[in-house]
Amino acid sequence: MDYYGSSIGRLIGSLKSLPGIGEKSAQRLAFHIISMPEEEVKSIADSLVEARRSVHFCKYCGTLTDDEVCPICLSAEKGRRNKRQIMVVENSRDLAAYEKTGRYDGVYHVLGGAISPMLGIGPNDIRLKELILRLEDGDGKCCVDEVIIATNSTVEGESTAMYIVRLIRTLELPVKITRIASGVPVGGDIENVDEVTLERALKGRTEL
């Protein structure tokens, strides 16, 4: 039953469709929003639409960016970062977490998720093909020294890591494959890990 007016009911419904927002949080946010000055609400709405419209995926690494090429890939193009070292992460938030450590000067590859049979996400649903394409230059020669697999320590993250290793081995690409160390807690999301732990995990990575 709709206890509130239909427009607040619709607002609660829309907010609930966001990840991590349950019925209670949606109600709390909805009531907060209707108590705000109209100008402020409009500014939030505009920034939502504007972000959705102008943000797209970097044509090289797949991270979210306003331009065709993200600032990290751009600086790699200019020779300021090591293009021959690619760190594979699940999403842009993980990339941001590693960037915050300030200790990594390679480039990234953002998968846009992890393989999860439970959620119906298969290898073709994440940016694996694009990763393989980046490992070879135009002549089919390997142009990368190291692929650092930094997917989360969750079941999905681990099986994605295994899949990538198998894929690269099958193609017989002469590239070193490493996995970040276990400093990242098992079952933990990289974005929630502190910078020191991430830096240690990166330093202590092991070859697969």
Ligand code: ZN
């Ligand atoms: Zn990029």
